[in-house]
Amino acid sequence: MSLLDISGLSLSIGALPILRDVTLSIAAGEILAVTGESGSGKSMTALAVMRLLPQVAKTRGAIYLEETELCALSEDDMCRRRGRDIGMVFQEPMTALNPVMTIGAQVMETIQIHTDMTRAEAEVEAARVLTRVGLPPDRFALDRYPHELSGGQRQRVVIAMAIALRPKLLIADEPTTALDVTTQAQILDLLRDLVRETGMGLMIITHDLAVVAGLADRIVVMRNGEVVERGPTMSVLTHQRHPYTRMLFQASRHRVTLPAARQARSPLLEVRHAVRDYPTARPHLFAKHGRFRAVNDVSFTLHRGERLGLVGESGCGKSTLTRAILGLEGLQGGELLLNGQPLSQKRSPAERQAMQVVFQDPFGSFNPRHRVERLITEPFHSAADAPTGRNREDMVAQVLSDVGLRPEDAQKYPHQFSGGQRQRIAIARALITRPELILFDEAVSALDVSVRARILDLIADLCRAYGLTYLFISHDLSVVREICDRVLVMQNGEIVEDGPVAQVFAAPQHSYTRRLLAAAPVLPDMTAEDDTAGAPA
Amino acid sequence: MSSATDIPPNQKARAMSRSLILGGMLAGIMLILALVSFVWTPFDHAVMNIPDKMQPPNAVHWLGTDHFGRDILSMVMVGARTSLAVACLSVGIGMSLGVPLGLAAAAMRGSWLDEMIMRGNDLVFAFPSLVIAILITAVFGPSAANAIIAIGIFNIPVFARVARGGSLSLWAREFILAARVAGKSRARISVEHILPNISNLLIVQGTIQFSLGILAEASLSYIGLGAQPPTPSWGRMLAEAQTMVSLAPHLAIVPGLAIILTVVGLNLLGDGLRDRFDPRLLEGRA
Numbered sequence: 001m002s003l004l005d006i007s008g009l010s011l012s013i014g015a016l017p018i019l020r021d022v023t024l025s026i027a028a029g030e031i032l033a034v035t036g037e038s039g040s041g042k043s044m045t046a047l048a049v050m051r052l053l054p055q056v057a058k059t060r061g062a063i064y065l066e067e068t069e070l071c072a073l074s075e076d077d078m079c080r081r082r083g084r085d086i087g088m089v090f091q092e093p094m095t096a097l098n099p100v101m102t103i104g105a106q107v108m109e110t111i112q113i114h115t116d117m118t119r120a121e122a123e124v125e126a127a128r129v130l131t132r133v134g135l136p137p138d139r140f141a142l143d144r145y146p147h148e149l150s151g152g153q154r155q156r157v158v159i160a161m162a163i164a165l166r167p168k169l170l171i172a173d174e175p176t177t178a179l180d181v182t183t184q185a186q187i188l189d190l191l192r193d194l195v196r197e198t199g200m201g202l203m204i205i206t207h208d209l210a211v212v213a214g215l216a217d218r219i220v221v222m223r224n225g226e227v228v229e230r231g232p233t234m235s236v237l238t239h240q241r242h243p244y245t246r247m248l249f250q251a252s253r254h255r256v257t258l259p260a261a262r263q264a265r266s267p268l269l270e271v272r273h274a275v276r277d278y279p280t281a282r283p284h285l286f287a288k289h290g291r292f293r294a295v296n297d298v299s300f301t302l303h304r305g306e307r308l309g310l311v312g313e314s315g316c317g318k319s320t321l322t323r324a325i326l327g328l329e330g331l332q333g334g335e336l337l338l339n340g341q342p343l344s345q346k347r348s349p350a351e352r353q354a355m356q357v358v359f360q361d362p363f364g365s366f367n368p369r370h371r372v373e374r375l376i377t378e379p380f381h382s383a384a385d386a387p388t389g390r391n392r393e394d395m396v397a398q399v400l401s402d403v404g405l406r407p408e409d410a411q412k413y414p415h416q417f418s419g420g421q422r423q424r425i426a427i428a429r430a431l432i433t434r435p436e437l438i439l440f441d442e443a444v445s446a447l448d449v450s451v452r453a454r455i456l457d458l459i460a461d462l463c464r465a466y467g468l469t470y471l472f473i474s475h476d477l478s479v480v481r482e483i484c485d486r487v488l489v490m491q492n493g494e495i496v497e498d499g500p501v502a503q504v505f506a507a508p509q510h511s512y513t514r515r516l517l518a519a520a521p522v523l524p525d526m527t528a529e530d531d532t533a534g535a536p537a
Numbered sequence: 538m539s540s541a542t543d544i545p546p547n548q549k550a551r552a553m554s555r556s557l558i559l560g561g562m563l564a565g566i567m568l569i570l571a572l573v574s575f576v577w578t579p580f581d582h583a584v585m586n587i588p589d590k591m592q593p594p595n596a597v598h599w600l601g602t603d604h605f606g607r608d609i610l611s612m613v614m615v616g617a618r619t620s621l622a623v624a625c626l627s628v629g630i631g632m633s634l635g636v637p638l639g640l641a642a643a644a645m646r647g648s649w650l651d652e653m654i655m656r657g658n659d660l661v662f663a664f665p666s667l668v669i670a671i672l673i674t675a676v677f678g679p680s681a682a683n684a685i686i687a688i689g690i691f692n693i694p695v696f697a698r699v700a701r702g703g704s705l706s707l708w709a710r711e712f713i714l715a716a717r718v719a720g721k722s723r724a725r726i727s728v729e730h731i732l733p734n735i736s737n738l739l740i741v742q743g744t745i746q747f748s749l750g751i752l753a754e755a756s757l758s759y760i761g762l763g764a765q766p767p768t769p770s771w772g773r774m775l776a777e778a779q780t781m782v783s784l785a786p787h788l789a790i791v792p793g794l795a796i797i798l799t800v801v802g803l804n805l806l807g808d809g810l811r812d813r814f815d816p817r818l819l820e821g822r823a
Contacts, residue, residue, distance in 0.1 A: 328717055349720060361711055364711045365714075365715055367716075369733045378721075379719045382719065382720035
């Protein structure tokens with residue numbers, strides 16, 4: 001008898017089927033990874049086990065936790081099990097913690113709901129659990145608040161809450177997606193150790209196959225609410241029986257064929273000793289503001305025709321630098337030059353048109369009330385020679401077909417497109433003025449792997465057609481490796497390494513670069529005939 | 538901005554909640570009464586007919602007559618005109634001054650302009666509105682016009698605050714960054730990108746301020762500082778009925794009900810619109 005047995009679980013909201021006949025099981029001490037792209041129903045499966053589905057959802061099928069049929073329990077009985085028998089870790093640790101409660105209180109809360117421990121006993125227990133997840137009370141006092149911790153530390157608190165009562169089953173829904181790669185590695189190690197130690201079952205939901213490969217005992221691949229493939233990790237990775245699994249793997253390790261960079265190189269953008277400070281809160285009423293140096297003496301040159309990557313973890317200053325280059329924020333020191341001419345914060349229309357940007361969030365980067373045509377011609381706003389009438393229509397049609405959309409799409413609203421299509425629209429908007437430089441600010445980070453692969457191909461195609469020069473800002477090393485010629489590594493506001501992609505990835509010089517590369521989960525290279533290679537790290 | 542054009546049909550259907558329909562009907566009835574009164578009323582609301590005074594509702598005078606023998610239905614109809622006009626214009630004053638101030642404050646967040654606008658708001662908020670409205674009408678003379686100005690002034694900070702609050706979160710969105718990268722000025726972004734996206738908030742707040750305006754007008758008229766005779770007004774009708782309530786209760790009940798139904802109707806309408814424009818719904822389709 002396994003620990004968790006889901007059989008024939010179907011779920012619909014209104015007329016919309018969400019899950020179809022999902023069957024899976026987890027044994028005690030086993031790590032099961034549920035993977036798939038957005039909309040595959042993996043989170044809904046987890047919520048169904050917790051019985052935390054939206055009220056309108058209708059379920060059929062059975063969910064057994066050991067001998068108990070969870071679907072048949074009353075809400076009160078279910079409340080007694082949540083937190084005690086089943087723990088859950090969510091994706092975004094900031095929203096999973098109550099910002100006005102101390103971390104100690106939040107861990108104690110779980111303990112006190114389910115046991116009759118006194119406050120003092122619960123406090124001791126909370127300290128013990130927090131120590132176990134790597135937050136010893138002598139360094140992380142119980143009376144700290146979530147905002148005083150980093151993202152990874154917050155996720156440790158969430159894990160502490162979930163495992164405080166040694167649940168039989170832990171469900172982790174994208175537990176590391178919101179974290180930096182070095183933090184991700186630590187959290188995954190922690191989860192793995194906890195499973196080995198306590199013998200609980202772990203159901204980890206993730207879209208990242210590299211994470212799956214390094215962690216899970218067994219894999220379930222889901223698509224459109226159905227399980228399409230299941231089996232031991234090694235076997236699924238090696239055989240990839242279902243075409244969808246194969247597609248996922250190929251997309252995850254997608255190689256982009258970037259055309260060779262143009263030879264004649266003149267400097268396009270020069271950043272010289274850029275400095276950006278932010279004032280921090282006054283320590284007390286009459287004190288001066290402190291300051292936080294987000295960008296510290298950064299210098300680099302981007303040549304015409306070059307594809308430059310900028311990688312670093314959150315808070316390293318890469319977004320601030322991007323905004324300064326775009327003229328959205330001023331610099332306290334240093335200067336920016338475009339084609340040898342100094343750029344002030346007040347840009348001329350020509351300077352604005354020469355530089356365009358693609359943002360991360362395909363849902364937030366468009367005014368929902370404007371049509372595509374109006375959205376993508378926005379960069380012409382300040383142009384003296386903005387095309388009009390027939391010319392403008394041709395231009396819109398041309399740029400839409402360049403990015404793989406149809407000219408008719410110009411009359412649609414952004415909500416009529418999928419995330420990947422919207423990112424294409426964002427690229428169209430950046431492309432329409434034929435800029436000299438495009439900034440991609442985490443432009444593929446919010447996309448599913450298959451969509452991401454297609455967008456990367458699109459960028460390579462556009463390079464071929466238009467010889468783009470761009471600065472590609474990303475936290476994802478594997479993407480930068482595919483799409484850039486040269487890479488800058490940024491840490492704490494400074495550029496610590498600068499070199500050709502091949503060289504930096506093969507022989508990183510700086511210790512931070514080495515750490516980043518070591519922490520990034522790698523999808524083992526395996527094919528059906530080669531089954532010795534790539535034992536999960 | 539047409540907010541209806543980009544709502545998928547299924548949400549349109551579900552957005553027609555009960556409170557929206559009921560509120561819309563009640564407010565709509567009052568609006569129709571007011572509009573009809575321009576072309577037709579059962580009797581001339583200003584003509585006294587002493588022999589027929591204090592009649593209870595009957596076949597000729599559907600809602601009875603007052604102590605001068607004037608037809609109450611006609612007075613309520615013309616009174617609706619006064620109430621709606623005062624409320625409408627005062628909301629108009631509040632919106633037309635408050636929204637630009639709020640947009641400017643949000644566009645220049647943290648600047649001295651923002652500080653001045655918002656502290657000015659606090660100053661107006663610090664005074665009890667009705668008391669100041671009484672002061673204004675008492676100083677400048679009781680009239681509908683002064684009532685409109687007095688009520689309108691207190692609508693300004695309400696709209697400024699709503700506009701600023703709604704705008705601030707939008708300013709952090711990437712489509713606003715994109716517009717800034719394109720070189721658009723803050724003023725232009727405010728009008729082109731921010732205003733259409735906060736129009737829902739403003740409409741909902743507008744209906745609430747509208748009902749408050751009707752109440753404020755009735756209160757001012759009740760103490761004789763609103764519209765002056767012979768212009769009928771619900772508040773004054775109530776005041777005049779006060780001494781005769783035991784003899785002819787309908788004199789107080791009819792204008793009282795008119796006020797209640799309008800205010801309840803507008804509040805329901807506001808709630809219904811709020812549900813319909815729920816920001817989470819918007820996020821879902823944005």
